[in-house]
Amino acid sequence: MNLSNYFEWELGVLKEAVNLAGLPSEVFDYLSKPDRIIQVKIPLRLDNGKLEVFEGYRVQYNNALGPYKGGIRYHPEVTLETDMALALGMTLKNSLAGIPYGGGKGAVKVDPSKLSMRELEALSRTYVRGIYKLIGPEEDIPAPDVNTNPQTMAWMVDEYSKLTGRNVPAVFTAKPPELWGNPVRIYSTGYGVAVMAKEAADLWMGGLKGKKVAVHGFGNVGSYAAYWISKFGAKVIAISRSRGSVYDPEGIDVELALKSPEILKDIRNYPRGQKSNDPDTVLYTDVDILLPCSLENVITAEKAKNIKAKLIVEGANGPTTPDAEKILYSRKDFVAVIPDILANAGGVIMSYLEWVENLQWYFWDEEETRQKLSSIMSNNFNRTNTYWNKLRERYPERLVTMRDAAFALAVERVYTAMKLRGWI
Known part of the structure; x- marks a missing residue:
């Protein structure tokens, strides 16, 4: 799937979610x-x-x-x-x-x-x-x-x-802390991805400690996801940026990579590990958890055949194509793709918290803000997983992904709001 087909794919997922949730077909017509x-x-x-x-x-x-x-x-x-x-x-x-x-x-x-x-x-x-x-x-x-x-x-x-x-100040979010922003916002999306990975690992993989992680896209989201997931006890062994990738089975020093302008400019400047000119080599690393944090459509059907990770947590928007997702779920050892609308919502949730601060001209400290963000992310994971289990019980004869469940839950809330307002 290329970029021109991305909207078509999104509409396909939306239509399936409307059907799964048992909503009227006019909901899809309105939201298309x-x-x-x-x-x-x-x-x-x-x-x-x-x-x-x-x-x-x-x-x-x-x-x-x-x-x-x-x-x-x-x-x-x-x-x-x-x-x-x-x-x-x-x-x-x-x-x-x-x-x-x-x-x-x-x-x-x-x-x-x-x-x-x-x-x-x-x-x-x-x-x-x-x-x-x-x-x-x-x-x-x-x-x-x-x-x-x-x-x-x-x-x-x-x-x-x-x-x-x-x-x-409330018209834009993720502003500098010195200009009505909140210091958590700069790392909130990556932090949220790490929280989602921790919730999933705690539930399905016996915890996050010692789990091997690869990060595709060591930009803002990927670098902070790598930082926080390592703080939570995982071992990041592979990272990539547009010019190449680094693999070190002993573990990447994420703080070193995050703080070095030379490494952020070209990941191959990292002082240790095996280097490659191909960023996609990270996708095929033998890890427990893969965090795709670059752009759309990174994980295609062809690439999915060689992915070894048991859990994928989407830091980017739409990094996994539908055909790739089917291939991943067909593996007996595969756990789940935590979809983008759930996994990388940390940024917009933090934006909401910053917006509330700006409207009131009142500010929380960094630790309190991070706790609020973590609590919301954890609750969202648990709600979505519960709904996913219900859908799989309702449709035992078909593949229902966590993305399906997340979209269905999301559409239900939008539908309820539109119905109450008399739009449909």
Whole structure:
């Protein structure tokens, strides 16, 4: 499945979830299209004097449960269809998390590695000027995603505040702690992935201590997932970034890798272990747990045949294709794929906590915030697993994945909200 088919796949999963949950077919009809698509032109004067025009999107998918919520990514291969799929995913992720948000997603088709800091700032501010009339603390609350970060959010919240004539911290989340953010937010998605892995390992694998872990994509999500899962007692033995991978059966020093700019620039600069120019070698490592934390469609059917991990916890959005998932579940020793809408919800849950702080101008300390996040993630895992068991008992003759259960639970909450509001 390529990126252009990602939305089609997401709709297929949605339709199956509606059927599994026993909901009216009109629920699928309603949720198969977004509420609004915003497309903006972003003219940018480069440092060399040349004018380049970029394309940006903001997809506002569904707001039955609350304001639209979802990240903004900068990536050269992003498409409107991909953004729509991610916005639908956010609608269901926020629903499953039990937080008062609908779903949205934003993107700019750009390779940020080719832009200077000044150019990135100008790009970010121009993007905000294109969408600011349709976002706000009670309308649509963006956050970072692939290749964006707290500094990006600082530029954006400043631009929005200038346009509205007042400080509006709650319009963007994952801001720097010095600018109304919370220190937990920078690592919250990765932390949540590690919490999910711990919950699953405790339930199905006799605990996390000593379990071998591979991380595909040592970016923000993957690096912090690796850090926290090692803190929880697991052994990370393989990590990768876009330029290659590292394997060390004695264990990767995650803190060293996380704090070294040279290693983060090129993972092959890690001082120990076996190096490879292929990031995907990590997928085939003999480990107990695999954390795919890079981009969509990383685990294809062909690759799934060679994966040895018993548990996959999705840090990225949509890293496992449907055919790959079927192959994985056909293995007798395979436990589960913890789906993205459940596993990587730590970021948006933390965004919700930051948003609440901003609305009240009141702040929790880091430890208290992390405890709130961990509690919500653990409860979500247990609710989803309970529902998954019920669905498997209800449909013993067919394969029901944990993704099916998560989507069905999420759709039920959106359906209930739409029904109560008289939309359907």
